[in-house]
Amino acid sequence: MDPSLAIETSGLSKHFSDNIAVVDLSLRVERGEIFGFLGPNGAGKTTAMKMLLGLISPTAGEGRVLGAPLGDLEARRRIGFLPEHFRFHEWLTAEEFLTLHANLYHMEQEYLSQRIPELLELVGLTAHAHRKLRTFSKGMLQRIGFAQALLNDPEVVFLDEPTSGLDPMGRRLVRDITRDLRAKGTTIFLNSHFLSEVEVTCDRVAFIKEGAIVHTATLDSLTNGELHVAVRARNLTPEARQGLTHWCRNLQVEGDQLTFQLDSEDQLPLVNRYLAEQGVDLYTVQPKFIALEDLFLKIIGEGESSDPREVSGNLET
């Protein structure tokens, strides 16, 4: 195991008595990386995260967070966690709640009296510092939960569905905070079933289905790799069409509409030049990166007997 990694697991599994939640999870998350764990509800994301945090003990395999065994007390000083369906002691005020958790980190009173207002400011709850959490809206609770996860200025932050159930303002706040964390070099492990969230925030994404990772890719490779191109052109000769297959895959022609796939954006000028040389009249050329959503549906939908679009019930619309 490599101690320089933020998170590393090998063969991590969790079998409950009635089902298998996580199968053979092997991960390597670099320090400073924003790692997205993407899958439909019930895919095992939360169980996986809980194992990394030491909340659930794995039935097989091992893992390390910040070089320490899972659940290690010292490592817990350096991590932050925002649970899914966060419910905190609702009879505390926002400030008391943060003080409680700061005390569990054994923070000095002096540091604490500066850090807590700072965090309340960051999550936009300064005006509500003395209100009981019971009176908070779901979005406000999520924000105070976020503040709690950042109290100790953690090196790794675990976020379990941080924007689930939030209004657009709340989602934007979460994105802004994650962006700030990224700039500071904080590692983020993000569970989500929202594609758009992962697309905007993450460096790398693992697709998880039925407890197992089915695909891992960097966001760069997903957005800078293959692309779809839609062309409107006239005078496309059969020879020109034949010549296009040199670069293009899945070439389809319907009237003056052409669609095809390229391996990279670099090929696009070559195709344009070729078509011009062949005397084809080009009206529009529209490149479109294969959307993460398509990939999500393709990967997660694989092997499902029903229409893969059904999992889109879990997608943000």
Place this chain on the structure above:
Amino acid sequence: MHSIFVITKLTIREASRRKILWAALILGLLFLIIYGLGFHFARLDLEKSMQLRSGMNIVLMHEMYNFLLLAGLYTVNFMIIAMSALVSIDTLSGEITSGTIQSLVTKPLQRWQIVIGKWLGFCFILTLYLLFMVGGTMGVVYATSGYIAPHSIQGLALLWLNGMLFLSLSLWGGSFLSTLTNGVVAFGLFGVTFVGGWMEQIGSFLENPVAVNIGILSSLIFPCEAVWRRTVYLMQSPLVTRLGVSFFSSSSVPSRLMILYAVIYAGILLIGAVRRFNRRDL
């Protein structure tokens, strides 16, 4: 230690914020007022009949005071048991179900510190409650009649032990049962030991060894009734002890060994709560 006290403070604060403490104290006060009034009027009647009958003397008056005090403590014992179980019944299972425990357990503290911290917090609350209720009952009797029962301090300590037994039981149950099941277990055990205590008492009166043994067995299953009967044995008037017949106790008195058993029992429950909570998936 620091982390334990953070949890202890949180527990006390929760009981206070959720008004559990205040409800218990206000109703406790109401109990003491009603008990005090009852005791006062009973005493007036007794004094009147003492003046009527020349045979009544101060010894017999004290017998009556002792009976009334034990009647009060009989209720207080039940209230302490119920209070101990009720305040703590959902502290672990409730936080596990709601998920509030997750943000605590992932902080740099050991799980056992959470259990012990909670136990200490409830212990503090229940000790206050006990001092208020037992002290209040004894105080009412003393203030109106000047009567002090024998072994009052030991009696207080034994009633406290009963509270701790139920507190440890409900923390143990809460470490792996749902709140509702935990409550059923706690009050079910109370029922078993209660009926067992009566069987032992009747069996001892009728000199039926089987009934006595069933009673002893039920005390081994859960020793709270035995602790109560030892309390009565210590606090009842020497005359009743010599006669060996009392409404609250029996001639088969739980031994000191049974009290030691109860202390160890509570300790094992607490250790069991820590161990189960340590292993539990949250």
